Amino acid sequence: MVLARRKFRRLPRHIGVIPDGNRRWAVNQGLAKESGYEKGLEPGLMLYELCLELGINELTFYGFTQDNTKRPAIQRKAFQQACVEGVQLLCHRDASLLVVGDTSSPMFPPELLPYTQRHTFGRDLMKLNFLVNYGWLWDLQYAIKAHGPDLLNNGKLMNFIASKDISRIDLIVRWGDRRRLSGFLPVQSIYADFYVVEDLWPDFKPEHFYQALRWYEAQDVTLGG
Amino acid sequence: MVLARRKFRRLPRHIGVIPDGNRRWAVNQGLAKESGYEKGLEPGLMLYELCLELGINELTFYGFTQDNTKRPAIQRKAFQQACVEGVQLLCHRDASLLVVGDTSSPMFPPELLPYTQRHTFGRDLMKLNFLVNYGWLWDLQYAIKAHGPDLLNNGKLMNFIASKDISRIDLIVRWGDRRRLSGFLPVQSIYADFYVVEDLWPDFKPEHFYQALRWYEAQDVTLGG
Numbered sequence: 001m002v003l004a005r006r007k008f009r010r011l012p013r014h015i016g017v018i019p020d021g022n023r024r025w026a027v028n029q030g031l032a033k034e035s036g037y038e039k040g041l042e043p044g045l046m047l048y049e050l051c052l053e054l055g056i057n058e059l060t061f062y063g064f065t066q067d068n069t070k071r072p073a074i075q076r077k078a079f080q081q082a083c084v085e086g087v088q089l090l091c092h093r094d095a096s097l098l099v100v101g102d103t104s105s106p107m108f109p110p111e112l113l114p115y116t117q118r119h120t121f122g123r124d125l126m127k128l129n130f131l132v133n134y135g136w137l138w139d140l141q142y143a144i145k146a147h148g149p150d151l152l153n154n155g156k157l158m159n160f161i162a163s164k165d166i167s168r169i170d171l172i173v174r175w176g177d178r179r180r181l182s183g184f185l186p187v188q189s190i191y192a193d194f195y196v197v198e199d200l201w202p203d204f205k206p207e208h209f210y211q212a213l214r215w216y217e218a219q220d221v222t223l224g225g
Numbered sequence: 226m227v228l229a230r231r232k233f234r235r236l237p238r239h240i241g242v243i244p245d246g247n248r249r250w251a252v253n254q255g256l257a258k259e260s261g262y263e264k265g266l267e268p269g270l271m272l273y274e275l276c277l278e279l280g281i282n283e284l285t286f287y288g289f290t291q292d293n294t295k296r297p298a299i300q301r302k303a304f305q306q307a308c309v310e311g312v313q314l315l316c317h318r319d320a321s322l323l324v325v326g327d328t329s330s331p332m333f334p335p336e337l338l339p340y341t342q343r344h345t346f347g348r349d350l351m352k353l354n355f356l357v358n359y360g361w362l363w364d365l366q367y368a369i370k371a372h373g374p375d376l377l378n379n380g381k382l383m384n385f386i387a388s389k390d391i392s393r394i395d396l397i398v399r400w401g402d403r404r405r406l407s408g409f410l411p412v413q414s415i416y417a418d419f420y421v422v423e424d425l426w427p428d429f430k431p432e433h434f435y436q437a438l439r440w441y442e443a444q445d446v447t448l449g450g
Contacts (some may be wrong), residue, residue: 067449136415140365141382148377157366179419182449186411190361194404194419224292224407 010217012170014058014127016192017047018184021176021200023075028200034078036202043204044086050209051126052094058127058167059095061086062184066135069107076107083132084111091115094122100163101133108133118165129166136183139163161187168192170221173212175201191223235442237395239283239352241417242272243409246401246425248300253425259303261427268429269311275434276351277319283352283392284320286311287409291360294332301332308357309336316340319347325388326358333358343390354391361408364388386412393417395446398437400426418444 019040026036044061051059063083069076088111091097099115101108112132143151143160151160158164163185169192172184177198181189195212199205244265251261269286276284288308294301313336316322324340326333337357368376368385376385383389388410394417397409402423406414420437424430 065449070450137383140412141380144376144380144382151369152373152377155366155369157369158362178444180417181406181415181419182447183415186415187365190406190408190411192405194406219403222407224290225295 008054008213008217011054011056011213012193012216013056014060014167014169014171014188015051015056016060016062016169016172016184016189017044018062018172018174018176018182019044019201019204020174020178020182022079022202024176025200025202032074034075037075037078037082038085039202040082041086041089043201045089046204046206047209048090048093048095048126048128050206054213056126058129060129060131060166060169060185060188062182063101063130063132063134065131065183066102066105066107066133066138067183069133080107080109083130084109087112087115087130087132090128092121093128094125095128096120096124096126097128097130098165099130099132100139100166101131102135102138102162103133105133127167131163131185134163134183136186139185140187158187163188171195171212171216173197173209175199175204175208191221193219233279233438233442236279236281236438237418237441238281239285239392239394239396239413240276240281241285241287241394241397241409241414242269243287243397243399243401243407244269244426244429245399245403245407247304247427249401250425250427257299259300262300262303262307263310264427265307266311266314268426270314271429271431272434273315273318273320273351273353275431279438281351283354285354285356285391285394285410285413287407288326288355288357288359290356290408291327291330291332291358291363292408294358305332305334308355309334312337312340312355312357315353317346318353319350320353321345321349321351322353322355323390324355324357325364325391326356327360327363327387328358330358352392356388356410359388359408361411364410365412383412388413396420396437396441398422398434400424400429400433416446416448 022036023033098118142162247261248258323343367387372385
């Protein structure tokens with residue numbers, strides 16, 4: 001771990017990952033769109049291991065959103081299943097795991113309910129967050145719906161949003177060439193540097209991630225100041 | 226106008242502009258940092274005219290933020306003055322103008338108070354918004370501070386945020402090579418495509434803008450679906 005860290009002068013504390021391009025990858029392979037999602041599991045595991053090796057403090061994966069659930073049911077079931085498997089793949093590793101998303105909807109996979117409170121499995125070497133049936137508007141409005149009177153007394157919206165246990169993000173890496181946040185944690189992404197990988201997520205290579213980190217270490221951090 | 230529109234298959238309805246790099250430009254010229262801001266006025270006027278020619282519906286300029294006001298006073302006064310002049314330069318053109326920002330602070334330039342309600346000067350050909358002493362947290366928390374009980378009754382945060390009269394943004398163009406939003410309208414930027422120009426804002430060229438539009442027309446619009 002020490003050797004790997006030495007390669008970088010400055011590393012992000014918290015990395016957000018938008019693993020986009022699974023359907024495009026499947027189409028390029030002549031497969032049905034929905035078969036692309038399971039090809040995103042292995043890259044997720046690899047990325048987690050790279051982050052652990054570098055001593056990254058927090059890693060957040062964009063699983064699926066409430067917007068995404070409007071897609072055809074066959075696709076929806078495939079990405080729901082991939083999210084369940086992704087969490088199960090990582091849940092006994094050295095990390096404290098949290099799943100954030102709207103559990104009040106049937107779109108939320110019931111298998112993931114046990115993970116909606118942060119739990120540490122193995123050693124507590126990293127915070128690992130998954131957004132599952134997440135919605136940016138749901139996240140913000142949760143403060144009003146679930147904590148209205150407290151919110152009014154306290155006055156601080158950030159204390160009551162649904163994702164309040166996810167910290168500020170330093171670097172967002174999006175695979176699949178699209179340069180947009182698509183509703184990814186608007187509050188935590190406010191000051192994040194945004195790196196886009198042209199290749200699709202199932203074509204993940206460690207070199208993509210290292211390139212993002214090399215780019216990040218050359219950026220300044222001002223937090224708007 | 227018709228000829229210019231024909232050049233593009235698909236244009237953004239609403240463009241957000243982050244005019245960054247004024248201080249770096251000044252330093253590169255051997256000038257004091259604060260002298261860079263006034264060099265951003267002419268580019269702003271040019272960009273407004275290009276948008277008008279193309280029939281863009283709405284244009285939002287990132288003036289300065291509450292974060293920015295922590296900079297040295299000589300810089301702060303220079304960007305406050307540039308914002309006042311920028312609004313005055315555009316306020317009698319063919320647009321309906323709105324300034325959004327925290328007017329309750331002494332950092333808000335009093336000359337701009339008359340513009341905090343939308344007014345149409347000349348013909349109403351475009352919505353033109355300036356963020357002045359804006360803060361992303363101020364914007365969201367405004368809903369609680371200014372409209373708490375109404376917010377709780379109504380339940381819809383978006384109806385009460387300070388920037389509610391600014392619509393969803395389709396394309397954000399940031400000059401000065403930094404790939405981050407820096408607190409720019411988090412709610413309206415949720416689905417925006419994000420184009421970064423390497424050159425600094427005072428080195429604005431119409432070609433930068435046309436390149437952003439060419440890139441934009443090749444993107445798909447899914448709104449997360």
